[in-house]
Amino acid sequence: MFQNFLKTVEQFIGGKAFFPATFSELSQKLQIHPQHIEIFQEVLDALVAKGVTQLSQGKYIAKKTHTDVISGIIHMHPRGFGFVQPDDPSVCDQDIFIPRPHTQNAVDGDKVEVVIDTLAISEKGPEGKVIAIVERGRTHIAGIIRTVYPNGAVYAYVPLLGTSQQVVVQQAEGKPLQVGDRVIMEVVDWGDKKNETTCRMSHYLGHISDPACDIPAAIEEYELRADFPSKALTEAKDFGKVVSKKDLVDREDLRDVECFTIDPDTAKDFDDALSLAKSEDGHFHLGVHIADVSHYVQQGSALDLEASRRGNSTYFPGYCLPMLPHELSSNLCSLRANVNRLTVSVHIHFDPEGNMLDYRISRSVIKSKKRMTYREAKQILDGQKKSPYEPTLQLMVELCYKLKRKRYERGSIEFAMPDLVVKVNENGVPQGLDLVVYDITHQLVEEFMLKANEVIALHLDQEGKNLPYRIHDVPSSENMRDFSFLTSAFGFHLSEAPTPSELQKLFDEALETPYGQYLATSYIRRMRLAVYSPANIGHYGLGLTHYCHFTSPIRRYVDLIIHRLLFGLEADLPHLEMVAAQCSEQERLSAKAEGSVVLLKKYRLLQEIKQQDPYKQYDAVITRVKNFGFFFEVLDFMLEGFLHVSEIGNDYYLYDEPSLSLKGTRTGQGFTSGTKISVILKEIDFITLESKWHFVQAEPTEKKSPKGSSKRKGKNFTSAKKKPSKSPSKSRPRKRK
Template sequence: MREKILKLLQSDSYHPMVPNQIFQLLNLKDSKEFTQLVKTLNQLEDEGEITHNSRGEYATFEKLNLAKGIIDVKDGGYAFVDTDLGGIFIKSDNINGAITYDEVLVEYYLDNLGRYEGKVVKIIKRNTRVIIGPVSRLRQKAIVRSIDSKIKLLVFIKEKDLKKAKVNDIVKVEITEYFPNMTADGKVVEVYGNKHLPGLDITSMVLSSGVPVEFPEDVRKEIKTIPNKIDSEVILQKNPKIRDLRDKLIITIDGDDAKDLDDAISLEYNDSGNYHLGVYIADVSHYVQEKSPLDTEALNRGTSVYLPDRVIPMLPKELSNGICSLNEKVDRLVMACEMEIDHDGKIINHDIFEAIINNKHRMTYSNVNAMLEDKNQAIRDAYFDIYPMLKQMNELAKTLRNKRIKRGSFEFESLEPRLILDQNGKVVDIVLRKQRSAEKLIEEFMLAANETVAEAMTWLNVPFIYRVHEEPSDEKITKLLETLDLFGYNVKIKNKKAMPKKLQEVLLSLENDEEKDSEELSKDIIINQMMIRSMSKAKYQEYNIGHFGLASECYTHFTSPIRRYPDLLVHRLVKQFMLGEDEVTVTSPFEYFASKVNYASIQSSKTEKRAEVLERDCVDYKKVEYASRFIGTITSGLLTSITNFGVFITLDNSIEGLVKYADMQDDYYDVDDKFGRIVGERNHKVYQIGDRLTVKIVSANLEKSEINFKIIKKED
């Protein structure tokens, strides 16, 4: 019955019909079959396969010009619904009480420009059942608004349901009843404390995001069974496949504050005069067994989350900072990828295996950069035993990088803003982090290992998880080229094959230069970010389509299993299908891992996006908080983007602010999208993307994470 109904409703000749008409078309005979028909129609509707209109006629969504999707309500009152058809625009008076994250049913049509527009006809599911926010008062009634500014909902709390929470206390509210006018009733289920307490601002955002913080009890119990050190002799005797590399000169290079050290490196020359590069990655899969509580929780989290004042780890600190971390002067289990590389940077041989290492030096990026770039003799003397190897590593890294760029790989300069916090979690400064030799060295070696493992596993034709990156759309590239032209880069691309190298020429011109001033660096950051935004989003999947950004035919993530679940899964797959170990007790490991890879790819891509949104939102919030201390300050920035409601200006320290057209009292400005500028109707004054402007910081709204500027003048 089910298949017959779907086949009929999906046929080209079908039009919406009531059950009696469907009954006749299906040639059904009696009341029993009619009852079964109605039940099946209702079941298909509940499952979201079909729907019915106000006349009781059933059809697929497309036949009724209906679509399902998640709504996103914007500050301007309008909304977009993300559907299989793409984004559908909803005017404010057609939202019908839906709030961001709700699953809605939309009736759509094409406007006169051929774009989808529609109205919400049904709220299928309220996806917001709990909000986090501060208590306030409205006409003496207690209310809570979510700290997630996308949720345009006013929740009223009765006095008996406040749990003694006071005004400005951050609380968790369970919504008990929704009303059509974007209001709801709710009750407080947890009180966290006053919003001005140190760190509670970030804590509130974490709680609102849904990122898990505390580890479940079954995970805590499992942690207690894991040793805090390894008995190397016993392990080597029990498993002869594990190689003993404890005497090898192996080091780690990480940030000064890093505690989860998951990669170590070594370099020497072999008898053929080629480089012998070793990349050694913490063997997390030895401790986190497939299907264990630890594994389930790690998959649920997907990734560690790095916030301005804390890290939310994927694994408990006993693992991430302890037995799995490749700490100095202690034995640790690793997955090794050793590569023979010729002097042109070609990997001509490799070996992937399990080993035990002993990290001889816990190096930092600052120390290594002091030796390689700053020529600090005192530090060179302190590490005399590894300085020659570091010089060779730097030479090899440059060779690998040049080879990668030559094949068309993009080289995005890392100029991320770093927030300096005081003991109370307040921002005292914002500095731009520059990627120097030590950081580039580690990046190149990890890229080489990731690519080598991916290629080796691909040849085996077994289940595997790839890191893939598609080509950007023609529309995005056209827009990028137009904007680059405004910044003085006249890039001509005759065909798509030439695109990577042409864009790479722009990126190479942004190379870090010690002589660049803050104005030049800020412009570089903007161009970098602009080019990154034009790219497709990299993701995980079980099918290999290559990595456009790296110009790689085959790529994976192997080198960070302490903080990324895909890397942990890759280690298991290597052990199962390459090294011949039993990672799971099932009838068919091939089928089991094929299913696992599919789910883990989707889950890891979702959790990666969730982490990125939270990280960005926390940084933006802290920037607004920092800017609020400088209201009235006159400063300088670049005009970086133009919208239909205002222009955005980015200061040299990466803080971005909005100048609304409504606040530009000197004239009425028209937007000229083609040339990336606004033009005054009376005075014909022009403000264009790339212009340097003197601005005044007018306001900083923490609730909206929004900073407002006023243009003082255009600089010469």
């Protein structure tokens, strides 16, 4: 047995995807039975003696760095580092972290070849370096002019290359470039670590000082599609503005059924409407009615081709870049009130406890009775506004709690993350921030959409259809261990391999603290991304074995494919894997574009406040402490900032690695994760989108809890079980489930 054990472990450590791991992590990965733990330790000791592995910083590492080449797409961070998403997950099932010195001048979206460095120990997972750029992802890049020298030399900052790479710009004839100009450039020479990237001026986008250019610049930078081809526009207009009588043939007529939409105040594309009734025996009859986009956007049409290229709609502050022309997205497909609309209806029958008994699916026609906003629905439920739909809303709340309880029992995780929505005027100037409260109206819509998506995935699977599932792989044990260690710095305690119920309890408790947002975000960063794939591995975050996206065909192409599969409208899909990968990538790209504009708008708002009140203080909470300073979150803006040790008071600070804290040798003032501080905005660099802050003060230092214990009563979650609360939660659901 010992020799077999030895051979298995040696092969694993010498494998392509092995990276440093603790004894506990290795035993979990190899699924070592508890009664074999002692033998496993002897095996590792033997491999250390043999020179196959060695113990470094508590982790076993391979002594020889292998040179197996892994190919994939690199996604760059503005700070210069990146992550490579392997083409073949069986070779390496995690994204590979590429430090800035080892990117070899790769650009976001490039196809690269990398090797993993098994000697490297990184909190970001497996670490490697780029050895070759197989294919450039683009020929043009967006930049902002950062320097114009008297001799005419011009340099630009390119977010996709990061701050470390100099970019020389060859000016075109005409207006000379100025600092702050936003431009699109054609790449002449990508350069390398020693040589600058050289670009030729292509066209001018505007100046960084003009907020009206923020969205057009992001669309160009991330190569999103702004204009629709004329053929697609013609097809959309040819459908007219109303549903015709011939469109109603062979459809279930649900126009007399009480149904309504619930959406944000500014929404225009209404994908879904809801109906609910409760019979005398206490059974619930839920109707989820989704816009029948497949009736209009037929496979192979110009509309279909353009929608497949876009992948999804992209939502910026005050502006939507739609997947479909407005004639469809905001009118004929949108489930507006008091007009006939074509839908796909999922009728779900629940018993009094919320267990699904049966379902059926039909192509239908509805007439929504009301366009309701979340705000209005909440007012009705709170008794602040009278409405004939109040009884139905109360029924929806009742069923919602039953479904939430079922979801928690199966191990689903809900992230209680507040959100800030940037309000802008017609010129793109930010007017303020709105806090999105994830109240019961948001929760009930989400629960019903999740259930409909699950039902459709199960239905298509039972029919033997090949479909693009929405999958979410389990987090790595390494990332879970890191997250558990992180939470201990905030006074919480999780096991090294926390269960979903432990995690849910933590997020619910952390929601009431200033650092709840950071902990939820930190966990999400450690999770694998949810993606589309024809290979079903289930959805970890939702605790489901089958899940797909069905409820938003106006704004997601994958949902449109699902609709076609339901009724045999989609031809064989030998290219399904490629389509799924493309939609996953486009989703990631849209999220980056959206985030870049939101960040810029927040900085513009901060700058305006600073001009009115230069010494305004902001409350913040420390999120990460390093030996050179600490990162913090400005609470009112949900923005990250950084302060160097030289900027946090007249003291000499020592870094304590076990407690991840800084402590002043003279004052005794300590800084650790969760410490509340006050800061003043010093300046904003609108070219690199970086901010500098003044330190004002910190809360008095509290005595640290012993390692592994909890300093807050009730914060040990190793045996916690989640029960849904009937009070509104100040949060919103995690996006893009």
